[in-house]
Amino acid sequence: MLSPNSTFYPRPLGVTPASSLPQSPSAPLETSRQLVGDDQQDAYYFRSLEEAGIKLNGPQISAVRHGKGPILTLAGAGCGKTTVLAARAGYLMEVSGVHAGSILLVTFTNKAAAEMKDRIAALPGIRPAAARAVQARTFHSFALTLLRHYGVQEDIFGESRAQHTVLKMLLRQNGMSEAFQPESLLAMLSAWKMQGSDTADLPEKTQDERDAKRVLLGYENWKQDRGKMDFDDILLRAAALLRDPAVLKPLQRRFQYIMVDEFQDTNRLQYEIVQMLAAAHRNLMVVGDDDQTIYTFNGARQESILEFDKVYPGARIVTLDINYRSDARILGLGSELVARNKHRRDKRLRAAGKRGDAPRFATPSNAEEEAAWVVNQICEQVQEGQFPYRDIAILHRTASSSRAVFEQLVLKDVPFVQHGAAPVFYDQSLIKPLMDHMRLSLNPRAMDALPSALGPLYVSRDAGLEYIQRCEQKQAKKYPLIHLSKWDKLKPFQQEQVKERIKLIKSLHKLKPIIAIQEMRRQFYDKYMESGDPTIFTHYKETMLETLDEFEAAVKKFETVEEFVQFADELSRRHREMESLRRAQDSDAVQLMTIHRAKGLEFPCVYWIGASEGIVPHSTALRQDIPEDQKAALTVQQTDAELDMALEEERRLAYVAITRAKQHLYVTSPASHHGKPADVSRFLLEAFGMEVPYKRKPREEARSGSPSSYGNHGHTSYSRNNNGNNQSNGKDNVNGNGNGQHRSNNGNWKSTGNAGDRRNREGNKDGTGQRTSSYGQYDRQRSAINHKDHREMEMLDERDEDRLSEQRGSGIIRDHKAFSTPGLHPKITATTSTSSTSRHSDSAGSGTSQAERTETVAIWKCSSATCKAWLRQKPAVPSGKTSKKATSGAPVCPLCSGTMIAGTRQVPMTNRFGK
Numbered sequence: 001m002l003s004p005n006s007t008f009y010p011r012p013l014g015v016t017p018a019s020s021l022p023q024s025p026s027a028p029l030e031t032s033r034q035l036v037g038d039d040q041q042d043a044y045y046f047r048s049l050e051e052a053g054i055k056l057n058g059p060q061i062s063a064v065r066h067g068k069g070p071i072l073t074l075a076g077a078g079c080g081k082t083t084v085l086a087a088r089a090g091y092l093m094e095v096s097g098v099h100a101g102s103i104l105l106v107t108f109t110n111k112a113a114a115e116m117k118d119r120i121a122a123l124p125g126i127r128p129a130a131a132r133a134v135q136a137r138t139f140h141s142f143a144l145t146l147l148r149h150y151g152v153q154e155d156i157f158g159e160s161r162a163q164h165t166v167l168k169m170l171l172r173q174n175g176m177s178e179a180f181q182p183e184s185l186l187a188m189l190s191a192w193k194m195q196g197s198d199t200a201d202l203p204e205k206t207q208d209e210r211d212a213k214r215v216l217l218g219y220e221n222w223k224q225d226r227g228k229m230d231f232d233d234i235l236l237r238a239a240a241l242l243r244d245p246a247v248l249k250p251l252q253r254r255f256q257y258i259m260v261d262e263f264q265d266t267n268r269l270q271y272e273i274v275q276m277l278a279a280a281h282r283n284l285m286v287v288g289d290d291d292q293t294i295y296t297f298n299g300a301r302q303e304s305i306l307e308f309d310k311v312y313p314g315a316r317i318v319t320l321d322i323n324y325r326s327d328a329r330i331l332g333l334g335s336e337l338v339a340r341n342k343h344r345r346d347k348r349l350r351a352a353g354k355r356g357d358a359p360r361f362a363t364p365s366n367a368e369e370e371a372a373w374v375v376n377q378i379c380e381q382v383q384e385g386q387f388p389y390r391d392i393a394i395l396h397r398t399a400s401s402s403r404a405v406f407e408q409l410v411l412k413d414v415p416f417v418q419h420g421a422a423p424v425f426y427d428q429s430l431i432k433p434l435m436d437h438m439r440l441s442l443n444p445r446a447m448d449a450l451p452s453a454l455g456p457l458y459v460s461r462d463a464g465l466e467y468i469q470r471c472e473q474k475q476a477k478k479y480p481l482i483h484l485s486k487w488d489k490l491k492p493f494q495q496e497q498v499k500e501r502i503k504l505i506k507s508l509h510k511l512k513p514i515i516a517i518q519e520m521r522r523q524f525y526d527k528y529m530e531s532g533d534p535t536i537f538t539h540y541k542e543t544m545l546e547t548l549d550e551f552e553a554a555v556k557k558f559e560t561v562e563e564f565v566q567f568a569d570e571l572s573r574r575h576r577e578m579e580s581l582r583r584a585q586d587s588d589a590v591q592l593m594t595i596h597r598a599k600g601l602e603f604p605c606v607y608w609i610g611a612s613e614g615i616v617p618h619s620t621a622l623r624q625d626i627p628e629d630q631k632a633a634l635t636v637q638q639t640d641a642e643l644d645m646a647l648e649e650e651r652r653l654a655y656v657a658i659t660r661a662k663q664h665l666y667v668t669s670p671a672s673h674h675g676k677p678a679d680v681s682r683f684l685l686e687a688f689g690m691e692v693p694y695k696r697k698p699r700e701e702a703r704s705g706s707p708s709s710y711g712n713h714g715h716t717s718y719s720r721n722n723n724g725n726n727q728s729n730g731k732d733n734v735n736g737n738g739n740g741q742h743r744s745n746n747g748n749w750k751s752t753g754n755a756g757d758r759r760n761r762e763g764n765k766d767g768t769g770q771r772t773s774s775y776g777q778y779d780r781q782r783s784a785i786n787h788k789d790h791r792e793m794e795m796l797d798e799r800d801e802d803r804l805s806e807q808r809g810s811g812i813i814r815d816h817k818a819f820s821t822p823g824l825h826p827k828i829t830a831t832t833s834t835s836s837t838s839r840h841s842d843s844a845g846s847g848t849s850q851a852e853r854t855e856t857v858a859i860w861k862c863s864s865a866t867c868k869a870w871l872r873q874k875p876a877v878p879s880g881k882t883s884k885k886a887t888s889g890a891p892v893c894p895l896c897s898g899t900m901i902a903g904t905r906q907v908p909m910t911n912r913f914g915k
Contacts, residue, residue: 008360008666012684019688021358022332027322027350031055042095048124063318064088070312073287076349077659078325081287085259086119089134092257094125100133107261113138139270140231143238157228170218189216193232194267194299235269242276252280263288267299290345291338294653323349325602327356330665334658337687341648356663363669370668371404374607375412389415390588393603395595395657400550401610410575419593424575426568430547434520438561441508444479456528513555513564549674595657606661611669612678617650654683860891860900
């Protein structure tokens, strides 16, 4: 059951009370009114800006005044870069006498380009005609205008659904309907084009590469035959056109001043276009923030900013470091977090924003509890008049990680807008086939569910459905799928597969939903979805596996398939009602979006959910933390340098999430993710000065499957040593991560053999596609390991927390809110000994254990019913001795600052105090 109260704390779990929240320094108050004297030549321009309410700070003035030559403007989050770009365009026209038509301002979205035009038009002294003459365009708009000017008339083919339809048709024509996913093929093609490469040069070393290339060349021919081009073609063809001096030189003469917004998001091809346009005069101003480079999967290159002064020697560098958006403590948290990256330009933001509240942190037990806490608090905030819904944003790492909060918002009738994702998790194309198999188990004649069942049987959906319908008209069957077992277009083994699939469907409604899904994945679905060359389609596979794992996590609370299917259908129905209601009334709503989509936006109140290891940072960036025996089974081997860069991008993503908040920031870190323990994100701990180990050494017990290799599940604690340096607490033997890791006494990480990564399924298949006997043995081992992991996690009760407190010593606070959900675990007072003696005996192979005795000790416990924190009291000082640290009275609760009262508690007996 869910914990009824959500409590947010001033520090993340694992941060010691002595650690203070980082805070950005206050920015100076001087503006152009004080910094630009009336005797200066351009004073009139700044006076006119001030009359319009635009008061620039020192760095902004420096950037606006820049004349000729290259300049890199590093614009931190919320530091007014749009104001600077517009003000510099006005300065060039009003002060420097530059013709408006000579200014080209390039950005990435139509919205940003329109805002830029509006800002320029609103500047004092700028005539409407001059504002219109400034070319404020997106890269694609500029490129398309160029192509149209030179006679290119192809229609734009940019709707992703239509592109997918064409690719599916080509896949069917080539007999590869189930071999590749259209979105993966398009992503690969786009990445290839954005490097400036021709489709004819696509790799073809393996059979899968040759197959993919054949389909993609067919896609290019299909567009050419019908006079169409997609958005990548627009840039590619424009770049090719600009390589002609007859085309390039007139543009260089016209656009004497070029400004590029969001420069960190440019890909290689876009940067090449900018360089060609600016080559003759080098009057190039680029504005961006390398700390917000989070689109490398779309070709964005951080090197564009890091190496700008190498490409343009003598370039000026101006840093906009005064933030007008966020509370100083929110800004300090983000700045301290991203400062851990090595590949960045050094900058520290100063705060000038409106004061709000300090960031607050919580550790719910799982995604379900996290969603309940967040939505409950949002409802309370709106009811109390703190915010309207529209001022609140919920940010998440991936589409699948929003599933639980999405459900809570729908079920509690909270109006919300979900940006850029499928309406309901259970209606996603990846999940729907599994849902429809369960629907067929409840109603075999649910004709709407039949198409989803045909794909995993490797049967053409259109042709298969048409055949079933013809057979049904002649003779209806209880299970219409059975008609396929007599279809002469199927091979005998396929006809047998149909019969086996029907047997499985018949059994599903008798199983618990979680078992039903796992059985479908084991028998056919994972193999069906994991098609294609892993070196090409790894990103899609990672997303696929994460979504399927989230699906399993979602159904654990349901006892029957019927109950779960009814819930999913009700969720879809209520969401459709809310969508139509919101469109009709256009009411304010909570904003639910990925962190990537939130870039460039700001909100008074932000909830960042999923700030746990494996989510942020994402598991794909943590492969150096996976034991060597598991790392060998991954789909793609990555170098340490690639993993370091991936981890730095994850840290930048966390920075973007934090700096979206203006006055209020709430961060939640679920203690488990997809059924596995998850630590608080290392990024949060680092921001508070905690040192987090990155590498974990493999442990021999993991490979032998020794039971002793499994430690207690819990959270890792980190502490500072007496000289103020950060160090890991070497006494903590707690497994606090999702990969079955164990902490040794010397502070190193050791593998404890979690074999739960479903990606390991890809190895050891014979030529027929069936698992070999060794693979079957691995499946049985993995099942046993998962069962053991699950049981050990369930045993994390008060007894284990007592032991953890003993290991960490007195004075360390325990039971941060929802470290484990109250009421879930039975209270047990006897367990196997974890003393050093018994551990030594176990390692020697004795296999013996002894009952653990308990004792009653004096403690301080928080008087707050929702906090429940406690500290062990210091032992009494022997008579005749005095203690310099002796204090009188109860201490203050380090978590909630409430009053602590004396009490007692049963804890395991140890030798800590000489007993």
